[in-house]
Amino acid sequence: MINRLAERFDHVVLTQDWHPSNHLSFASEHPGKKPYESILVEYGPQILWPDHCVQATRGAEFHKDLRVPHAGLVLRKGIHRKIDSYSTFYENDRKTPTGLVGYLRDRGFTRVFLAGLAFDFCVRYSAEDARREGFAVVVVEDACRGIDIEGSMAATRESLEKLGVVRITTEAVD
């Protein structure tokens, strides 16, 4: 679905979680903690995840069937051990930039379409940050999948609605 969707766009950015093996978002780094529990870190609450997307391992690779050869940028996020990054624009302190805002502005883009994983975390935070930065934002909802921790799907829809993020399905993209 993402392949077909991406074909309809001239400009595509791919993002990739790219964590050090001892990343603070990994439950395995916190003795006694389990995945999907929340802890308090310097920048606020952080949900703990199973180990995933460790730098330069197979787990960090794109899905083997993803074909977006015309993508102009691959942005790696979550590269610092002590801070997670759901959003593709800012890390989880909501202040440390990834540089993507500058990239998009320099290229003259004013609207972004978002799709991928996970709807209620990375897509949500990216959409919120993009709105905050003044971009028009469209989330292609059937090209996303969510996790749904403690009502996070419903909270995401509510937040996006409030911020004026448009939600569509792939058939609406022509």
Ligand SMILES: [Zn+2]
């Ligand atoms: Zn991650």
